[in-house]
Amino acid sequence: MGTYYIPRNYRGESRILYIFTVKSLITTAVGALLGSIFWVIFKAMNMNMIGVAIMAIFALIGFAVGALKIPTIVAFPITKKIGGEPIGEIILRYMKFRKNRKMYVYTKEEK
Numbered sequence: 001m002g003t004y005y006i007p008r009n010y011r012g013e014s015r016i017l018y019i020f021t022v023k024s025l026i027t028t029a030v031g032a033l034l035g036s037i038f039w040v041i042f043k044a045m046n047m048n049m050i051g052v053a054i055m056a057i058f059a060l061i062g063f064a065v066g067a068l069k070i071p072t073i074v075a076f077p078i079t080k081k082i083g084g085e086p087i088g089e090i091i092l093r094y095m096k097f098r099k100n101r102k103m104y105v106y107t108k109e110e111k
Contacts, residue, residue, distance in 0.1 A: 024066030031062020065091065
């Protein structure tokens with residue numbers, strides 16, 4: 001008898017604390033780091049709770065950028081094109097577009 005390779009499903013094995021993938025953990029940390037700037041400013045003005053709330057909002061935005069995907073909604077034409085893609089990739093594509101100011105569209109020519 002020979003040995004056979006049984007494929008494993010690696011999807012989700014890079015999760016930390018179940019809701020965090022490595023990418024979403026990094027973007028959450030970056031969001032919290034940006035929010036901590038506001039926390040320091042508000043802490044200096046004795047408004048510590050407002051600073052913590054703003055830091056939490058920035059961390060939540062960072063998590064959303066790293067973990068959530070755009071839903072496919074048939075009623076909106078733009079979601080038909082980008083539905084199912086992560087928000088972070090869409091933001092990166094937009095930044096590249098703004099930098100180059102070029103847009104290439106490939107269409108299939110009918111014969």
